Amino acid sequence: MQNVVMRRHEIPTRALQIGIFLSLLLFGYSNLYKPLPAWQSEALVVVIAQDSTLTYEEFSKQLAQKFAAYLAVPLKIILVPANQVEATMLSRHAHLSASGFSLAEKNPALLFGPGYLTLREQVAYNQYQPAPRNTSGLLGKRIAVVAGSNQEKALITLKEQLPALNWESRKNQTVEDLLGEVSKGALDYTIADHEQIAQMLNFHPNLAVAFNIGKPSQLAWAFPANADNELIAANERFFASIEKNGELNKLLDHYFGHNDRLAPLDAAEFMKQLDTTLPRYQSLFEEVGKVVNEDWRLIAAIAYQESHWDPLATSFTNVRGMMMLTEATADEMKVANRLNPRDSTLGGAKYLRQIKEQLPDSIQEPARTWMALAAYNQGMGHLEDARVLTQRQKADKDAWTDVKKWMPSLNNPLYFEKLKHGYARGGEAVIFVENIRAYYDMLTRLDSHNDSEKQPRHAYQLVSTRDKPAFSLSGLRKAEVGSHNKQAAVDYSLVR
Incomplete structure (x- = not known):
């Protein structure tokens, strides 16, 4: 009987607890989805x-x-x-x-x-399978696109002309995921814009483009x-x-700018070497990167462009080793043996650092690195000629985007005869830099999947809804706008 009485007393207490819990939950929910005030x-x-x-x-x-x-x-x-x-x-x-x-x-x-960027939506297919010749070839095929994406909107428009067209609308997947499925044969086709396809061709060389969907549009x-x-x-x-x-x-x-730099065969060979050769030298690249305070993946990208990670590589001009150093550069960097992987890699990395230190302060990153690589390939004098030529054309001599347009003209007598250092194979320097940018981008992407601690810090708060709702009850860190200037001092927090 005493137990019964106690339980009767527990009922209103339990009800009160539940009421408080529901009130807190309701309060949290209302705050969770409370619209933002004016910016x-x-x-x-x-x-x-x-x-x-x-x-x-x-x-x-x-x-x-x-x-x-x-x-x-x-x-x-x-x-x-x-x-x-x-x-x-x-x-x-x-x-x-x-x-x-x-x-x-x-x-x-x-x-x-x-509008700031013009893109073309395209049909991507596996080149080892028959290609669709026109939109009718999409009928009856397994097609998937990201739900709510520009690609799905393009298919919705196409369906007005082709009512029998069907596709899967994938949630919580990316264009990158779907292009990977096409590459593996799990999908017949997907739709992606030309920049997305160009980028993923570096990882899936068997992808190909059948035709455009609709007209080019600006984002x-x-x-x-x-x-x-x-x-x-x-x-x-x-x-x-x-x-x-x-x-x-x-x-x-x-x-x-470098998305479509590599030919499919070059990209395929690079991906192969990532599995077979890079493991033997990654620790070396990491060590050298720490010595010169440079990202090891950039050092690795340079070495691959120079020698395909072959420490015994030798050219007909007697440029040798992992970083393909000339005798003069090796002597300057005190490299005793150009065919020694560590000596060559460290010598090349130090040489790049020396060039970067010699560049004018007006050249900011990332252009500073790309300019240094161009000088690494053709010499500081020819880089300076390219900058002078760029300035003469009323363009920005400190911007790689402008310099790379004019550097190939160093082989044209109309230009090089009026420059201090004369003729140079400026076009080779541009190809050299852009290839390294592509390899570096691939290394960065693949490495970032394996080590989240290497992700850069950002000057903004980032909230991802991949695995959880976007709007959480955790409070934002207060960011105060400085009164002395127009730049905002922003605390960073990452919610995943």
């Missing part, structure tokens, strides 16, 4: 980037950082799957989307900023139709500014 009042611009590891997404994040710096506000980036981007904006949880929407899209719920940032007019106007001024001063072109070149 000025929180000093926070929230930009959405699609959850993918493709270069385009990194480009979007970098562009968003520049916009936040332009506004002098901290930045928070929420990563959501493509099919949630629009809904997240329209539910007022984000001020804008930095994931490119096609300007050709007809959507009364959205406003678009200036633009998207805003809710009722977005703040001041933010939209600032965005237009921002894009006008970075287009005029060349920053947009530099950013596009940094992320996309």
Whole structure:
């Protein structure tokens, strides 16, 4: 009987506990999805980037950082799957989307900023399988695209002309995933833009393009139709500014300029060497990287471009070793044996560091590294001639995007006869640099999958919804805008 009485007393207590719990849960839920206030009042611009590891997404994040710096506000980036981007904006949880929407899209719920990148959506297939000759060849095939992506929107438009067209709409997958499935034969086709395909060809050389879907379209940032007019106007001024001063072109070149540099056979051979040869020398590249304070993956990329990681490589001009050093460079760097892998790699890396230190302070990274590599290949004097020629053409002598356009002209007497150091094979230097950029990009991508601790820190808060909801109850770190300048001092936190 006493136990019964005690239990009766426990009932209202338990009910009270449940009530408190539900109230807290409701409070948390309401705060979880509480729309953001105006960007000025929180000093926070929230930009959405699609959850993918493709270069385009990194480009979007970098562009968003520049916009936040332009506004002098901290930045928070929420990563959501493509099919949630629009809904997240329209539910007022984000001020804008930095994931490119096609300007050709007809959507009364959205406003678009200036176009900044023209892309072509293409049908990707496995070249060991029959290629579709036209859109009718897509019927009855296993096709998958990322749900809510520009690629799916292109198929929706095509279906108006081809009602029998069907495809799988994949959630929580990326274009990169689907291109991998096509490469392995798990899918017949997928749709991707030409930059995505060019990049993934380096990892899957058996991919090929059948034809374009629709017309080329420009990408633009998207805003809710009722977005703040001041933010939209600032965005237009921002894009006008970075287009005029060349920053947009530099950013596009940094992320996309080398995507299609490698031929499929070169990329396939590199991928093979990653498994067979790199393990023997990776510790050496890491050691040398620490000595010269350089990313070991860049050292490895240079060595592969020079010798395909062959320490005994020798050219007909007697350039030898892992880093293919000349006798003069080896003597200058005190390399006793050019055929010794460590001596050659360390000598080449020190030589690159010496060149970088000699470059004018006006050349900033990453252009500083690409310029140093061009000088590594053709000599400092010829690099300086290329910079002088670039300046004569009213272009930026400190920007690799401009210098690489004019460096090939060093073999043209119309130009080199008016330059201090004369003739040079400037085109070879450009190919040398761009190949290294491609190999370095591949090494960075593959290595980043294996070691999350090597991921760079960013000047923004990053929230990913790959494995959890985007909007968490954990509070943001307060970021204060400095009163002495226009740059925002931003705390960084990563939520995964």
